[in-house]
Amino acid sequence: MIAEKLVQTYKVSFDQNNQELALAGSMRPQRAAEMADCVKLLETSLASIRGTFYVNVKRLVRLNNVAFHSLAGALLKAAEERPDIKITIITSSVIGWSTKKFGTLTAKNPKIVVEEYDSEFYPGQAFLEEGGFVPVLRTQTKLTWKHERAILPRHGLEPGMTMADICCGIGDFAVLVAKEFSPSRIVALDHSKSSLAYARQVASEFDIGGIEYIYGDAAEMLLEDGQFDFVSCRHALQIFNKPEMIVNELVRICKPGGRVYVTNEKISQCLGEPRGPSIEWTYEQLSKLFADFDMDLEFGPKSYQALQRAGLEDLRIESFMVTNRDGDAQAFADMIMAWEEMFAGGMSEKRGDDAAFVEKFRRGFEDHIAAALHPGGYAGWPVWVASGRKPR
Amino acid sequence: MDLGAGQTEAGEFTLLLEFDMDMAGFTSNWSYCDRLSTYFARMISHNRSDSLLYSNLFSSALNELLETVYRLHAPTGSFVCSVSRNGAKDRIALTIPVDTETEGFYRDAVVVLNGGDVSPRYHNALFSDGPLQPNIGLLELAVDYAACFSIEPADGNAIRLIAELTLEASAP
Incomplete structure (x- = not known):
């Protein structure tokens, strides 16, 4: 009918x-x-x-x-x-x-x-979406997935649910969720055509069917109201200058009783030992650098209030630390190496920073890499997870 | 009204979805064109590379066909709409009860649509004064959606209008 x-x-x-x-x-x-x-x-x-x-x-x-x-x-x-x-x-x-x-x-x-x-769409983010950044995004998801696969059920994700992953990027999170949680339907949306093309290629190469990769603007989605049991949006609110618009859209497409799940960073809290002060300085500068491009990499702990303001209930928030001790120190180091090139190279240069600043800025990343690979070192990247239920 | 989906072979095409409805029922409510085209579009778009974009395009195309049928048909008989798929190509087949006049309209329209570039006709129709030409939806499908049309007799006083569309190339 x-x-x-x-x-x-x-x-x-x-x-x-x-x-x-x-x-x-x-x-x-x-x-x-x-x-x-x-x-x-x-x-x-x-x-x-x-x-x-x-x-x-x-x-x-x-x-x-x-x-x-x-x-x-x-x-x-x-x-x-x-x-x-x-x-x-x-x-x-x-x-x-x-x-x-x-x-x-x-x-x-x-x-x-x-x-x-x-x-x-969002030209300011172009440098995050170019082909060279794809391996970094894959590594990041690989590292965070070790934590999130255990965290997701605590935030309401169950097998058989209908799910949307908004700002899906290269789509690897959707693939991992599809394998682990077997959703009845999974839609993955992003505003980057090159990322979606990559996502479709990966899904095709690995014979993973059933993920609907959709092109669209997360702040003005054409998906209809109340379709999904679980709506995720990872590491994205922090790079949009109007995150509340996206949160409202996440809530809109979520079913009443369903949950909205977001993850974000507080990049200044990245840490490492030895050489802690150098690492700390660089990540504080990284936070300021993103702020100069209208992106808030300190958004992580603000996620709770963002979901609260959107009218969600039964709010849950927690954080986890991706570290070199999770079992793949080299992957952690590779990720920081890519960050150094992307941020101390591309972004800092674009802002017009002088050579002395860039050198010091780079040193913090290099010290973070050294901490990750040091036999006695410890290096961390914290991520905040928050979710809330849409009122029935 | 019956809505059915199956794996019946239609030549090289696989039937995805079909509905049939008494013409009097279909034409009792204009919004059926919108609802049916939207429903069909959603149902058949899930495994396209961008399901939302495909659904939008397919709904627009099918709606124009349904609106044409809504306006031009014989008063009695059964109206059947089916969608079949062969790879990137989707085939919409509309079995339309016709009388002499409406059959002439559809046959003439297909001759025009297959007779070369119809862009000038379509653009003239879009910006003409007065009421819209009844074939504007068919012209739009030929121009904007590169639809290939054919027509064949069907059982009883009916014709089968077939439009084949390849919309995937339009996806980003």
């Missing part, structure tokens, strides 16, 4: 401050007359603006030709009658059809332009 709840309508709103008309949802009317209110709002909005008028269709998932015909007519009329304005339509490649469909308007009138907003 087709459930009544599948029926979806659309929302239209106008934000005067941004001169933006936002259309969202499903817009498939039978007759043009059903579009009258929407077209009227479009026309009154256009009459109230100067300069650029934005039409945001990033979350307009469905649109039939009846609706498009009405919208197109009103937009073309405005473009012709108002020489003083420009119309920018903001689409999303996640939708699939919208850039091409609205692009036909540009051919009719070049004053109407189409911008695909996610063509450069």
Whole structure:
């Protein structure tokens, strides 16, 4: 049977401050007359603006030709009658059809332009997503999984659940969960096409089926409300400048009674002996470096409050320390080595740090590596885990 | 209405999902086009490389076909919609009760769709004044989704309109 709840309508709103008309949802009317209110709002909005008028269709998932015909007519009329304005339509490649469909308007009138907003999703994070960082991400997951496989059940993950892993990166966590917990469905979403391509390749090479790798923006997902028993988001809130937007989305797609699970770092708490002070200094600087790029690598202990503010209940938080004593000191050292190149090399250089700073910055990473490989050394990387239940 | 899924072979295609419904029932509610296209899209997209993107595209394409059938059909008879798959290609087969006039519409439309580039026709239809042309959905599938159309007789006073789509290439 087709459930009544599948029926979806659309929302239209106008934000005067941004001169933006936002259309969202499903817009498939039978007759043009059903579009009258929407077209009227479009026309009154256009009459109230100067300069650029934005039409945001990033979350307009469905649109039939009846609706498009009405919208197109009103937009073309405005473009012709108002020489003083420009119309920018903001689409999303996640939708699939919208850039091409609205692009036909540009051919009719070049004053109407189409911008695909996610063509450069989160450019500030590009250096974290380039091919060279993939081995590091794999090593990180390998090291954290030793802990998380035991921690996940304490936060409510059980076999047979429906699960979403948001900001899945290269998808290796989803693969490990699929093997260990046999979820009935697992969706893994990320905004990096190169990471997803890698994830699909790995899943194919290892003949792991059943993981749905989806491209999308974690802050504005097109996944529907209340679908998943368990929603994870690992090491991601800390690298977005508006983590609350993502938390709200995690909660939205979680079923009532299901749990949202997040992990984050407090990078300044990385430690090692011998040469503790040098290591401590470098990781404090690393925290500041990320802050300069609008990323909060101190987010770990803040996870509790973030979930609390999102209205979750039965909150649980704990931390674990990935160390060189977990059984693979070389993997730990390899990870720090990659961090050194990525952060003291790429990011620090991008910030414009001088050679003396970079040298000292690098020394802390090298001391951390030395501590990891020292016969009597101890090196650690702490991670915070928090989860909460969505009220029924 | 019956909804069924199975492994029946349809040539090289494997049947994924099929529904049949009395035409009077289907045309009793416009929202059935949206609901059915969305339901079908979700059900058949899970094992595509990006299930959400594929579902969006498939739903858009199928909805245009269903809206066309909603507007153009004989008043009685059974309407059948099936989706079959052969690798990256999905085949939508619509068995539509027709009279002389509606059969002529579908046959003429397929001749046009297979007669070369229909982009100019589609773009003219998108921005025409007055009511929408009834074949706009079919034109859209041919232009934006590179659908290949064919038509064949079906039992009783019906035709089977077939659209084959390869949407995976559109995935990021």
